[in-house]
Amino acid sequence: MQLRPNRVKEKIYAGEVAVSVVGFTHPDDIDNFGPIANANGIDAVWLEGEHAGVDHANLGNLTRACDLWGLTPVVRINENSQGLIYRTLDCGAQAIAVPHVNTAAEAQNVVLGGKFPPIGRRGNYASRQGHGVPNYMELADDHSLLIVFIEDIIAYQNLDEILEVDNIDIFFVAPGDFAASMGHKGIWDQVANIPEVAETMEDTFRRIQSAGRIAGATCGKAGLQRYLDLGAKFFLTTTSEWLDEGAGSFMNIVNRHSG
Amino acid sequence: MNLRPNRAKDKLAAGEVAIVVGGFTSPDDIDAFGPAANANSIAGVWLEGEHGGIDASTLGNLTRACDLWGLTPVCRINENSQGLIYRTLDCGAQGIVVPHVNTAAEARNVVDGGKFPPIGKRGAYTSRQGHGVANYMQVADDHSLLVILIEDIIAYQNLDEILEIDNIDVFFVAPSDFAASMGHTGDIGHPDVVETMNDAFRRIEAAGRNSGATCAESEIPRYLGLGAKFLLTSVGPWLSQGATSYMNAVKAHSN
Numbered sequence: 359m360q361l362r363p364n365r366v367k368e369k370i371y372a373g374e375v376a377v378s379v380v381g382f383t384h385p386d387d388i389d390n391f392g393p394i395a396n397a398n399g400i401d402a403v404w405l406e407g408e409h410a411g412v413d414h415a416n417l418g419n420l421t422r423a424c425d426l427w428g429l430t431p432v433v434r435i436n437e438n439s440q441g442l443i444y445r446t447l448d449c450g451a452q453a454i455a456v457p458h459v460n461t462a463a464e465a466q467n468v469v470l471g472g473k474f475p476p477i478g479r480r481g482n483y484a485s486r487q488g489h490g491v492p493n494y495m496e497l498a499d500d501h502s503l504l505i506v507f508i509e510d511i512i513a514y515q516n517l518d519e520i521l522e523v524d525n526i527d528i529f530f531v532a533p534g535d536f537a538a539s540m541g542h543k544g545i546w547d548q549v550a551n552i553p554e555v556a557e558t559m560e561d562t563f564r565r566i567q568s569a570g571r572i573a574g575a576t577c578g579k580a581g582l583q584r585y586l587d588l589g590a591k592f593f594l595t596t597t598s599e600w601l602d603e604g605a606g607s608f609m610n611i612v613n614r615h616s617g
Numbered sequence: 618m619n620l621r622p623n624r625a626k627d628k629l630a631a632g633e634v635a636i637v638v639g640g641f642t643s644p645d646d647i648d649a650f651g652p653a654a655n656a657n658s659i660a661g662v663w664l665e666g667e668h669g670g671i672d673a674s675t676l677g678n679l680t681r682a683c684d685l686w687g688l689t690p691v692c693r694i695n696e697n698s699q700g701l702i703y704r705t706l707d708c709g710a711q712g713i714v715v716p717h718v719n720t721a722a723e724a725r726n727v728v729d730g731g732k733f734p735p736i737g738k739r740g741a742y743t744s745r746q747g748h749g750v751a752n753y754m755q756v757a758d759d760h761s762l763l764v765i766l767i768e769d770i771i772a773y774q775n776l777d778e779i780l781e782i783d784n785i786d787v788f789f790v791a792p793s794d795f796a797a798s799m800g801h802t803g804d805i806g807h808p809d810v811v812e813t814m815n816d817a818f819r820r821i822e823a824a825g826r827n828s829g830a831t832c833a834e835s836e837i838p839r840y841l842g843l844g845a846k847f848l849l850t851s852v853g854p855w856l857s858q859g860a861t862s863y864m865n866a867v868k869a870h871s872n
Contacts, residue, residue, distance in 0.1 A: 389748050418648070422678070489649060
Protein backbone atom coordinates (compact mmCIF):
# COMPACT_ATOMS: atom_id res chain seq x y z
CA MET A 359 0.00 0.00 0.00
CA GLN A 360 0.97 3.61 -0.49
CA LEU A 361 1.77 6.26 2.04
CA ARG A 362 -1.33 8.30 2.88
CA PRO A 363 -1.27 11.62 0.99
CA ASN A 364 -0.64 14.84 2.88
CA ARG A 365 -3.42 17.06 1.62
CA VAL A 366 -2.02 20.30 3.02
CA LYS A 367 1.41 19.70 1.53
CA GLU A 368 -0.06 18.85 -1.87
CA LYS A 369 -2.24 21.96 -1.89
CA ILE A 370 0.34 24.52 -0.83
CA TYR A 371 2.90 23.26 -3.34
CA ALA A 372 0.23 23.37 -6.04
CA GLY A 373 -0.10 27.06 -5.18
CA GLU A 374 -3.50 26.56 -3.52
CA VAL A 375 -4.67 27.65 -0.09
CA ALA A 376 -4.92 24.99 2.61
CA VAL A 377 -7.18 25.38 5.64
CA SER A 378 -6.88 23.68 9.02
CA VAL A 379 -9.42 23.79 11.83
CA VAL A 380 -8.73 23.63 15.55
CA GLY A 381 -11.16 22.80 18.31
CA PHE A 382 -11.41 19.01 18.41
CA THR A 383 -10.19 17.07 21.40
CA HIS A 384 -11.95 13.75 20.86
CA PRO A 385 -11.76 11.37 17.87
CA ASP A 386 -15.55 10.98 17.74
CA ASP A 387 -15.85 14.74 17.24
CA ILE A 388 -13.51 14.54 14.25
CA ASP A 389 -15.68 11.75 12.80
CA ASN A 390 -18.71 13.92 13.32
CA PHE A 391 -17.01 16.86 11.58
CA GLY A 392 -15.64 14.71 8.73
CA PRO A 393 -18.56 15.04 6.27
CA ILE A 394 -18.71 18.80 6.91
CA ALA A 395 -14.97 19.16 6.36
CA ASN A 396 -15.08 17.20 3.11
CA ALA A 397 -18.15 18.99 1.79
CA ASN A 398 -16.42 22.33 2.38
CA GLY A 399 -12.93 21.48 1.16
CA ILE A 400 -11.28 21.78 4.56
CA ASP A 401 -7.88 20.10 4.46
CA ALA A 402 -6.70 19.53 7.96
CA VAL A 403 -7.38 19.20 11.65
CA TRP A 404 -5.07 21.11 13.96
CA LEU A 405 -4.38 19.12 17.13
CA GLU A 406 -3.22 21.39 19.92
CA GLY A 407 -0.33 20.15 21.99
CA GLU A 408 1.51 23.38 22.72
CA HIS A 409 -1.17 24.54 25.13
CA ALA A 410 -3.82 21.76 25.23
CA GLY A 411 -4.02 18.06 26.00
CA VAL A 412 -2.89 16.33 22.80
CA ASP A 413 -0.09 13.92 23.62
CA HIS A 414 1.33 10.57 22.58
CA ALA A 415 -1.31 8.58 24.41
CA ASN A 416 -4.13 10.10 22.39
CA LEU A 417 -2.44 10.92 19.07
CA GLY A 418 -3.03 7.47 17.58
CA ASN A 419 -6.78 7.73 18.08
CA LEU A 420 -7.05 11.36 17.01
CA THR A 421 -5.00 10.88 13.84
CA ARG A 422 -6.88 7.71 12.85
CA ALA A 423 -10.08 9.73 12.84
CA CYS A 424 -8.34 12.27 10.57
CA ASP A 425 -7.07 9.49 8.29
CA LEU A 426 -10.59 8.15 7.74
CA TRP A 427 -11.70 11.50 6.33
CA GLY A 428 -8.52 12.32 4.42
CA LEU A 429 -7.86 15.24 6.75
CA THR A 430 -4.21 16.02 7.42
CA PRO A 431 -3.49 15.84 11.15
CA VAL A 432 -1.34 18.84 12.07
CA VAL A 433 0.04 18.73 15.60
CA ARG A 434 1.46 21.73 17.40
CA ILE A 435 3.98 20.56 19.98
CA ASN A 436 5.27 22.57 22.90
CA GLU A 437 9.02 22.32 22.64
CA ASN A 438 11.56 22.44 19.82
CA SER A 439 12.83 18.96 20.64
CA GLN A 440 14.00 16.51 18.00
CA GLY A 441 12.71 13.56 20.00
CA LEU A 442 9.30 15.14 20.52
CA ILE A 443 9.07 16.00 16.80
CA TYR A 444 9.73 12.51 15.49
CA ARG A 445 7.71 10.72 18.17
CA THR A 446 4.76 12.93 17.23
CA LEU A 447 5.22 11.93 13.58
CA ASP A 448 5.57 8.27 14.60
CA CYS A 449 2.26 8.42 16.50
CA GLY A 450 0.39 9.48 13.35
CA ALA A 451 0.85 13.23 12.75
CA GLN A 452 1.46 14.22 9.14
CA ALA A 453 2.54 17.71 10.06
CA ILE A 454 4.39 19.29 12.97
CA ALA A 455 4.07 22.89 14.09
CA VAL A 456 6.87 24.13 16.35
CA PRO A 457 6.32 27.33 18.34
CA HIS A 458 8.81 30.14 19.03
CA VAL A 459 11.44 29.40 16.40
CA ASN A 460 13.75 32.40 16.62
CA THR A 461 16.99 31.56 14.82
CA ALA A 462 18.24 29.62 11.82
CA ALA A 463 19.77 27.08 14.21
CA GLU A 464 16.38 26.57 15.87
CA ALA A 465 14.72 26.14 12.48
CA GLN A 466 17.41 23.65 11.49
CA ASN A 467 16.68 21.75 14.73
CA VAL A 468 13.08 21.27 13.53
CA VAL A 469 14.39 19.78 10.28
CA LEU A 470 16.79 17.51 12.15
CA GLY A 471 13.92 16.08 14.19
CA GLY A 472 11.44 15.93 11.30
CA LYS A 473 13.47 14.34 8.49
CA PHE A 474 15.38 11.09 8.21
CA PRO A 475 19.10 11.05 7.32
CA PRO A 476 20.75 12.35 5.26
CA ILE A 477 18.55 15.46 5.63
CA GLY A 478 18.01 15.19 9.38
CA ARG A 479 18.35 12.83 12.30
CA ARG A 480 14.81 11.46 12.71
CA GLY A 481 14.97 8.10 14.49
CA ASN A 482 13.96 5.03 12.51
CA TYR A 483 10.81 3.20 13.66
CA ALA A 484 7.69 1.51 12.26
CA SER A 485 5.73 4.74 12.32
CA ARG A 486 1.92 4.46 12.52
CA GLN A 487 1.52 6.09 9.10
CA GLY A 488 4.09 3.60 7.79
CA HIS A 489 2.34 0.32 8.66
CA GLY A 490 2.13 -1.72 5.46
CA VAL A 491 4.02 0.89 3.40
CA PRO A 492 7.12 -0.94 2.19
CA ASN A 493 8.95 2.20 1.02
CA TYR A 494 7.98 4.36 4.00
CA MET A 495 11.55 5.42 4.74
CA GLU A 496 12.04 6.64 1.18
CA LEU A 497 8.78 8.61 1.03
CA ALA A 498 8.21 9.87 4.55
CA ASP A 499 10.32 13.01 4.18
CA ASP A 500 8.45 14.05 1.03
CA HIS A 501 5.10 13.68 2.80
CA SER A 502 5.80 15.19 6.20
CA LEU A 503 5.06 18.87 6.64
CA LEU A 504 7.10 21.12 8.91
CA ILE A 505 5.79 24.42 10.23
CA VAL A 506 7.78 26.93 12.27
CA PHE A 507 6.19 29.74 14.23
CA ILE A 508 7.52 33.22 13.66
CA GLU A 509 6.02 34.84 16.72
CA ASP A 510 8.71 36.79 18.52
CA ILE A 511 10.33 40.05 17.57
CA ILE A 512 13.68 38.20 17.70
CA ALA A 513 12.47 35.88 14.96
CA TYR A 514 11.57 38.94 12.91
CA GLN A 515 15.06 40.33 13.41
CA ASN A 516 16.54 36.97 12.33
CA LEU A 517 14.02 36.37 9.56
CA ASP A 518 16.44 36.44 6.63
CA GLU A 519 18.62 33.68 8.07
CA ILE A 520 15.58 31.63 9.16
CA LEU A 521 14.17 31.82 5.63
CA GLU A 522 17.34 30.23 4.28
CA VAL A 523 16.74 26.95 6.11
CA ASP A 524 15.57 24.26 3.69
CA ASN A 525 12.80 21.71 4.33
CA ILE A 526 10.60 24.05 6.33
CA ASP A 527 7.27 24.13 4.50
CA ILE A 528 5.42 26.90 6.29
CA PHE A 529 6.53 30.00 8.17
CA PHE A 530 3.55 30.71 10.37
CA VAL A 531 3.22 34.28 11.61
CA ALA A 532 1.21 34.37 14.85
CA PRO A 533 0.02 37.67 16.26
CA GLY A 534 -0.52 37.06 19.99
CA ASP A 535 3.05 36.30 21.03
CA PHE A 536 4.41 38.60 18.34
CA ALA A 537 2.60 41.55 19.90
CA ALA A 538 3.52 40.46 23.42
CA SER A 539 7.20 40.31 22.48
CA MET A 540 6.83 43.89 21.23
CA GLY A 541 5.32 45.00 24.53
CA HIS A 542 1.63 44.77 23.56
CA LYS A 543 -0.23 42.15 25.55
CA GLY A 544 -3.80 41.36 24.63
CA ILE A 545 -6.27 39.19 22.70
CA TRP A 546 -4.56 37.96 19.53
CA ASP A 547 -6.96 39.31 16.93
CA GLN A 548 -7.01 42.72 18.61
CA VAL A 549 -3.28 43.16 19.12
CA ALA A 550 -2.80 42.16 15.47
CA ASN A 551 -4.29 45.53 14.57
CA ILE A 552 -1.99 47.69 16.69
CA PRO A 553 -0.18 49.71 13.97
CA GLU A 554 3.38 48.83 15.06
CA VAL A 555 2.47 45.12 15.33
CA ALA A 556 0.45 45.09 12.11
CA GLU A 557 3.28 46.74 10.19
CA THR A 558 5.92 44.33 11.50
CA MET A 559 3.75 41.31 10.79
CA GLU A 560 2.92 42.55 7.31
CA ASP A 561 6.59 43.06 6.56
CA THR A 562 7.20 39.51 7.78
CA PHE A 563 4.58 38.10 5.39
CA ARG A 564 6.03 40.11 2.48
CA ARG A 565 9.58 38.94 3.15
CA ILE A 566 8.46 35.29 3.41
CA GLN A 567 6.74 35.60 0.07
CA SER A 568 9.60 37.43 -1.61
CA ALA A 569 11.99 34.71 -0.39
CA GLY A 570 9.83 32.23 -2.30
CA ARG A 571 8.64 30.53 0.88
CA ILE A 572 5.10 29.86 2.11
CA ALA A 573 3.45 31.82 4.91
CA GLY A 574 0.76 30.68 7.34
CA ALA A 575 -1.70 32.74 9.35
CA THR A 576 -4.40 32.29 11.95
CA CYS A 577 -7.64 34.17 11.51
CA GLY A 578 -11.40 34.06 11.49
CA LYS A 579 -13.54 35.03 8.51
CA ALA A 580 -12.92 38.74 9.08
CA GLY A 581 -9.15 38.43 8.74
CA LEU A 582 -9.04 36.27 5.62
CA GLN A 583 -8.81 39.01 3.03
CA ARG A 584 -5.95 40.71 4.83
CA TYR A 585 -3.82 37.57 5.11
CA LEU A 586 -4.67 36.28 1.65
CA ASP A 587 -3.55 39.64 0.28
CA LEU A 588 -0.32 39.22 2.25
CA GLY A 589 0.25 35.94 0.40
CA ALA A 590 -0.55 33.45 3.16
CA LYS A 591 -1.29 29.97 1.80
CA PHE A 592 -1.97 28.08 5.02
CA PHE A 593 -4.70 29.04 7.45
CA LEU A 594 -5.64 28.01 10.94
CA THR A 595 -9.13 28.80 12.10
CA THR A 596 -11.16 27.67 15.07
CA THR A 597 -14.56 26.10 15.60
CA SER A 598 -15.26 28.50 18.45
CA GLU A 599 -16.22 31.30 16.06
CA TRP A 600 -18.64 28.95 14.31
CA LEU A 601 -20.13 27.81 17.61
CA ASP A 602 -20.49 31.42 18.72
CA GLU A 603 -22.31 32.31 15.53
CA GLY A 604 -24.50 29.22 15.62
CA ALA A 605 -25.44 29.71 19.24
CA GLY A 606 -26.08 33.40 18.67
CA SER A 607 -28.31 32.76 15.69
CA PHE A 608 -30.20 29.99 17.48
CA MET A 609 -30.82 32.05 20.60
CA ASN A 610 -31.91 35.00 18.50
CA ILE A 611 -34.66 32.87 17.07
CA VAL A 612 -35.58 31.51 20.48
CA ASN A 613 -35.78 35.06 21.83
CA ARG A 614 -37.75 36.30 18.86
CA HIS A 615 -40.39 33.61 19.29
CA SER A 616 -40.64 33.68 23.05
CA GLY A 617 -40.90 37.42 23.64
CA MET B 618 -20.36 8.55 0.37
CA ASN B 619 -21.27 4.89 0.58
CA LEU B 620 -21.68 2.85 3.73
CA ARG B 621 -18.43 1.02 4.54
CA PRO B 622 -18.65 -2.59 3.34
CA ASN B 623 -18.95 -5.40 5.87
CA ARG B 624 -16.22 -7.76 4.73
CA ALA B 625 -17.33 -10.64 6.95
CA LYS B 626 -20.92 -10.38 5.76
CA ASP B 627 -19.85 -10.06 2.12
CA LYS B 628 -17.73 -13.19 2.41
CA LEU B 629 -20.57 -15.19 3.94
CA ALA B 630 -22.91 -14.00 1.19
CA ALA B 631 -20.40 -15.23 -1.39
CA GLY B 632 -20.24 -18.63 0.29
CA GLU B 633 -16.69 -18.01 1.47
CA VAL B 634 -15.21 -18.52 4.91
CA ALA B 635 -14.81 -15.38 7.02
CA ILE B 636 -12.01 -15.37 9.60
CA VAL B 637 -12.02 -12.97 12.54
CA VAL B 638 -9.18 -12.59 15.00
CA GLY B 639 -9.49 -11.86 18.71
CA GLY B 640 -6.89 -10.56 21.11
CA PHE B 641 -6.60 -6.81 20.46
CA THR B 642 -7.39 -4.28 23.14
CA SER B 643 -5.66 -1.17 21.78
CA PRO B 644 -6.33 0.61 18.48
CA ASP B 645 -2.58 0.96 17.86
CA ASP B 646 -2.26 -2.85 17.97
CA ILE B 647 -4.97 -3.16 15.32
CA ASP B 648 -3.07 -0.67 13.15
CA ALA B 649 0.11 -2.67 13.58
CA PHE B 650 -1.73 -5.91 12.67
CA GLY B 651 -3.50 -4.32 9.67
CA PRO B 652 -0.95 -5.18 6.95
CA ALA B 653 -0.69 -8.81 8.08
CA ALA B 654 -4.49 -9.06 8.23
CA ASN B 655 -4.87 -7.72 4.71
CA ALA B 656 -2.05 -9.82 3.29
CA ASN B 657 -3.79 -12.90 4.70
CA SER B 658 -7.38 -11.97 3.79
CA ILE B 659 -8.54 -11.87 7.38
CA ALA B 660 -12.07 -10.49 7.39
CA GLY B 661 -12.50 -8.97 10.81
CA VAL B 662 -11.37 -8.20 14.31
CA TRP B 663 -13.25 -9.63 17.27
CA LEU B 664 -13.60 -7.06 20.06
CA GLU B 665 -14.31 -8.77 23.35
CA GLY B 666 -16.97 -7.15 25.48
CA GLU B 667 -18.62 -10.20 27.06
CA HIS B 668 -15.55 -10.87 29.19
CA GLY B 669 -13.01 -8.20 28.18
CA GLY B 670 -12.80 -4.45 28.53
CA ILE B 671 -14.54 -3.24 25.36
CA ASP B 672 -17.27 -0.73 26.08
CA ALA B 673 -19.01 2.23 24.52
CA SER B 674 -16.20 4.59 25.47
CA THR B 675 -13.50 2.53 23.71
CA LEU B 676 -15.46 1.29 20.67
CA GLY B 677 -15.09 4.47 18.60
CA ASN B 678 -11.30 4.30 18.64
CA LEU B 679 -11.09 0.54 18.19
CA THR B 680 -13.50 0.46 15.27
CA ARG B 681 -11.80 3.39 13.52
CA ALA B 682 -8.59 1.38 13.50
CA CYS B 683 -10.55 -1.52 11.94
CA ASP B 684 -12.13 0.83 9.37
CA LEU B 685 -8.72 2.01 8.15
CA TRP B 686 -7.76 -1.56 7.27
CA GLY B 687 -11.12 -2.69 5.93
CA LEU B 688 -11.45 -5.13 8.82
CA THR B 689 -14.97 -5.77 10.06
CA PRO B 690 -15.22 -4.88 13.75
CA VAL B 691 -17.23 -7.65 15.39
CA CYS B 692 -18.08 -6.94 19.00
CA ARG B 693 -19.23 -9.53 21.53
CA ILE B 694 -21.44 -7.92 24.13
CA ASN B 695 -22.35 -9.36 27.50
CA GLU B 696 -26.11 -9.15 27.63
CA ASN B 697 -28.95 -9.80 25.20
CA SER B 698 -30.20 -6.24 25.50
CA GLN B 699 -31.72 -4.30 22.61
CA GLY B 700 -30.28 -1.04 23.88
CA LEU B 701 -26.79 -2.48 24.26
CA ILE B 702 -26.97 -4.03 20.77
CA TYR B 703 -27.85 -0.84 18.96
CA ARG B 704 -25.58 1.39 21.01
CA THR B 705 -22.71 -0.95 20.12
CA LEU B 706 -23.62 -0.62 16.44
CA ASP B 707 -23.92 3.16 16.83
CA CYS B 708 -20.43 3.36 18.32
CA GLY B 709 -18.94 1.72 15.21
CA ALA B 710 -19.35 -2.09 15.35
CA GLN B 711 -20.34 -3.76 12.07
CA GLY B 712 -21.03 -7.11 13.71
CA ILE B 713 -22.66 -7.97 17.04
CA VAL B 714 -22.20 -11.23 18.89
CA VAL B 715 -24.71 -12.06 21.60
CA PRO B 716 -23.85 -14.84 24.07
CA HIS B 717 -26.17 -17.49 25.52
CA VAL B 718 -29.09 -17.24 23.14
CA ASN B 719 -31.29 -20.16 24.15
CA THR B 720 -34.73 -19.67 22.63
CA ALA B 721 -36.38 -18.31 19.51
CA ALA B 722 -37.66 -15.36 21.54
CA GLU B 723 -34.11 -14.56 22.66
CA ALA B 724 -32.87 -14.77 19.07
CA ARG B 725 -35.73 -12.53 18.02
CA ASN B 726 -34.65 -10.01 20.69
CA VAL B 727 -31.24 -9.78 19.01
CA VAL B 728 -32.94 -8.93 15.71
CA ASP B 729 -35.16 -6.36 17.42
CA GLY B 730 -32.08 -4.59 18.80
CA GLY B 731 -29.95 -4.97 15.68
CA LYS B 732 -32.31 -3.90 12.86
CA PHE B 733 -34.33 -0.75 12.22
CA PRO B 734 -38.11 -0.89 11.78
CA PRO B 735 -39.94 -2.54 10.20
CA ILE B 736 -37.65 -5.53 10.84
CA GLY B 737 -36.69 -4.62 14.40
CA LYS B 738 -36.78 -1.81 16.92
CA ARG B 739 -33.26 -0.32 16.64
CA GLY B 740 -33.31 3.33 17.71
CA ALA B 741 -32.51 5.92 15.03
CA TYR B 742 -29.35 7.97 15.59
CA THR B 743 -26.42 9.37 13.63
CA SER B 744 -24.41 6.21 13.99
CA ARG B 745 -20.63 6.52 13.72
CA GLN B 746 -20.60 4.34 10.60
CA GLY B 747 -23.34 6.56 9.22
CA HIS B 748 -21.55 9.94 9.24
CA GLY B 749 -21.72 11.30 5.69
CA VAL B 750 -23.79 8.34 4.42
CA ALA B 751 -26.95 9.92 3.09
CA ASN B 752 -28.95 6.68 2.90
CA TYR B 753 -27.62 5.12 6.11
CA MET B 754 -31.07 4.22 7.45
CA GLN B 755 -31.91 2.42 4.19
CA VAL B 756 -28.72 0.36 3.91
CA ALA B 757 -27.65 -0.19 7.53
CA ASP B 758 -29.68 -3.35 8.02
CA ASP B 759 -28.16 -4.95 4.93
CA HIS B 760 -24.65 -4.26 6.26
CA SER B 761 -24.94 -5.20 9.93
CA LEU B 762 -23.98 -8.72 10.93
CA LEU B 763 -25.78 -10.50 13.77
CA VAL B 764 -24.16 -13.48 15.43
CA ILE B 765 -25.73 -15.52 18.21
CA LEU B 766 -23.91 -17.98 20.41
CA ILE B 767 -25.39 -21.46 20.70
CA GLU B 768 -23.56 -22.54 23.81
CA ASP B 769 -26.00 -24.12 26.22
CA ILE B 770 -27.66 -27.50 26.08
CA ILE B 771 -31.02 -25.66 26.26
CA ALA B 772 -30.16 -23.88 23.02
CA TYR B 773 -29.41 -27.24 21.45
CA GLN B 774 -32.79 -28.54 22.58
CA ASN B 775 -34.44 -25.44 21.09
CA LEU B 776 -32.26 -25.35 17.99
CA ASP B 777 -35.00 -25.98 15.42
CA GLU B 778 -37.08 -23.00 16.57
CA ILE B 779 -34.00 -20.78 16.90
CA LEU B 780 -32.97 -21.62 13.33
CA GLU B 781 -36.28 -20.30 12.07
CA ILE B 782 -35.51 -16.72 13.12
CA ASP B 783 -34.68 -14.54 10.12
CA ASN B 784 -31.92 -11.91 10.02
CA ILE B 785 -29.46 -13.86 12.17
CA ASP B 786 -26.33 -14.23 10.05
CA VAL B 787 -24.25 -16.66 12.08
CA PHE B 788 -25.17 -19.37 14.60
CA PHE B 789 -21.94 -19.70 16.52
CA VAL B 790 -21.43 -22.95 18.43
CA ALA B 791 -19.08 -22.45 21.36
CA PRO B 792 -17.65 -25.44 23.22
CA SER B 793 -16.75 -24.37 26.76
CA ASP B 794 -20.13 -23.24 27.99
CA PHE B 795 -21.72 -26.03 25.98
CA ALA B 796 -19.66 -28.61 27.88
CA ALA B 797 -20.34 -26.88 31.21
CA SER B 798 -24.08 -26.86 30.59
CA MET B 799 -23.92 -30.61 29.94
CA GLY B 800 -22.20 -31.27 33.26
CA HIS B 801 -18.76 -31.65 31.70
CA THR B 802 -17.17 -28.41 32.89
CA GLY B 803 -13.70 -28.03 31.43
CA ASP B 804 -13.98 -31.16 29.28
CA ILE B 805 -14.80 -29.96 25.79
CA GLY B 806 -13.38 -33.18 24.38
CA HIS B 807 -15.96 -35.37 26.15
CA PRO B 808 -17.59 -37.62 23.54
CA ASP B 809 -21.13 -36.47 24.49
CA VAL B 810 -20.10 -32.81 24.08
CA VAL B 811 -18.35 -33.43 20.76
CA GLU B 812 -21.28 -35.41 19.36
CA THR B 813 -23.87 -32.85 20.48
CA MET B 814 -21.87 -29.98 19.02
CA ASN B 815 -21.32 -31.85 15.77
CA ASP B 816 -25.05 -32.44 15.51
CA ALA B 817 -25.69 -28.72 16.11
CA PHE B 818 -23.33 -27.82 13.24
CA ARG B 819 -25.02 -30.35 10.93
CA ARG B 820 -28.50 -29.08 11.74
CA ILE B 821 -27.47 -25.44 11.18
CA GLU B 822 -26.10 -26.37 7.76
CA ALA B 823 -29.15 -28.51 6.93
CA ALA B 824 -31.37 -25.52 7.74
CA GLY B 825 -29.45 -23.47 5.18
CA ARG B 826 -27.94 -21.17 7.80
CA ASN B 827 -24.29 -20.22 8.50
CA SER B 828 -22.49 -21.68 11.47
CA GLY B 829 -19.53 -20.23 13.32
CA ALA B 830 -16.88 -21.77 15.52
CA THR B 831 -13.98 -20.75 17.69
CA CYS B 832 -11.12 -22.50 16.12
CA ALA B 833 -7.42 -23.05 16.75
CA GLU B 834 -5.21 -23.91 13.79
CA SER B 835 -5.39 -27.63 14.54
CA GLU B 836 -9.20 -27.55 14.54
CA ILE B 837 -9.64 -25.99 11.12
CA PRO B 838 -10.27 -29.31 9.31
CA ARG B 839 -12.86 -30.36 11.90
CA TYR B 840 -14.92 -27.19 11.77
CA LEU B 841 -14.69 -26.57 8.05
CA GLY B 842 -15.68 -30.23 7.66
CA LEU B 843 -18.75 -29.48 9.76
CA GLY B 844 -19.65 -26.65 7.39
CA ALA B 845 -18.61 -23.69 9.55
CA LYS B 846 -18.27 -20.46 7.56
CA PHE B 847 -17.31 -18.01 10.30
CA LEU B 848 -14.22 -18.79 12.35
CA LEU B 849 -12.90 -16.94 15.38
CA THR B 850 -9.27 -17.45 16.21
CA SER B 851 -6.97 -15.74 18.65
CA VAL B 852 -3.54 -14.12 18.53
CA GLY B 853 -2.64 -16.06 21.69
CA PRO B 854 -1.38 -19.22 19.95
CA TRP B 855 0.44 -17.14 17.30
CA LEU B 856 2.34 -15.27 19.98
CA SER B 857 3.03 -18.52 21.78
CA GLN B 858 4.31 -20.24 18.64
CA GLY B 859 6.40 -17.23 17.67
CA ALA B 860 7.92 -16.97 21.13
CA THR B 861 8.73 -20.67 21.21
CA SER B 862 10.28 -20.61 17.78
CA TYR B 863 12.31 -17.53 18.62
CA MET B 864 13.57 -18.85 21.92
CA ASN B 865 14.44 -22.15 20.30
CA ALA B 866 16.61 -20.25 17.84
CA VAL B 867 18.20 -18.28 20.68
CA LYS B 868 19.04 -21.53 22.44
CA ALA B 869 20.30 -23.17 19.27
CA HIS B 870 22.73 -20.32 18.60
CA SER B 871 23.92 -19.62 22.11
CA ASN B 872 25.43 -22.99 22.94
